[in-house]
Amino acid sequence: MSVSYPEAMSTTAIRQFHLEPIDADAAAALRAIGGVRYIADSKPGYPCRRCLRDAEVGEELILVSHDPFSIDSPYRCASPIFLHADECHPDLDSDDLPTQLTCRQLSARAFDDQAMMIDAAIIDGRELEHTIERFFSDPAAATIHVHNASRGCWAVTVVRD
Numbered sequence: 001m002s003v004s005y006p007e008a009m010s011t012t013a014i015r016q017f018h019l020e021p022i023d024a025d026a027a028a029a030l031r032a033i034g035g036v037r038y039i040a041d042s043k044p045g046y047p048c049r050r051c052l053r054d055a056e057v058g059e060e061l062i063l064v065s066h067d068p069f070s071i072d073s074p075y076r077c078a079s080p081i082f083l084h085a086d087e088c089h090p091d092l093d094s095d096d097l098p099t100q101l102t103c104r105q106l107s108a109r110a111f112d113d114q115a116m117m118i119d120a121a122i123i124d125g126r127e128l129e130h131t132i133e134r135f136f137s138d139p140a141a142a143t144i145h146v147h148n149a150s151r152g153c154w155a156v157t158v159v160r161d
Ligand SMILES: [Zn+2]
Pocket: 048, 049, 050, 051, 052, 053, 083, 084, 088, 089
């Protein structure tokens, strides 16, 4: 899932991290179980955490709970997330972070390899890239969980390359 950039695009700094949305299998399992159904009636407003874009008006989504942790931790918990009701795919090849992230106020939480929180900040989404770089300047930071600051929905996990 890591993103690589061709030589011709090396005028921009090469990222030392990649985004991990909910994986396809976990999304499929949640769709099979089902959740609270919504039809998007505004945009932005319904951010899908599989494809990392806000639903277009009229698209169908489900609201479900997702635990983004892979190991036990006092911080481990499930968060509410929207998913498109139908299968969708992230486009992780862009140089830009998804608008879904940069257009919102976010909570960014850095964890070490034991899933213990070592830093956290409430940020304007436009500061996300800078915040990721700042958190990862600490060698102990292994992952960063990004949440919607106000409603708490998990948005994406950022992993150091
Ligand atoms: Zn989607």
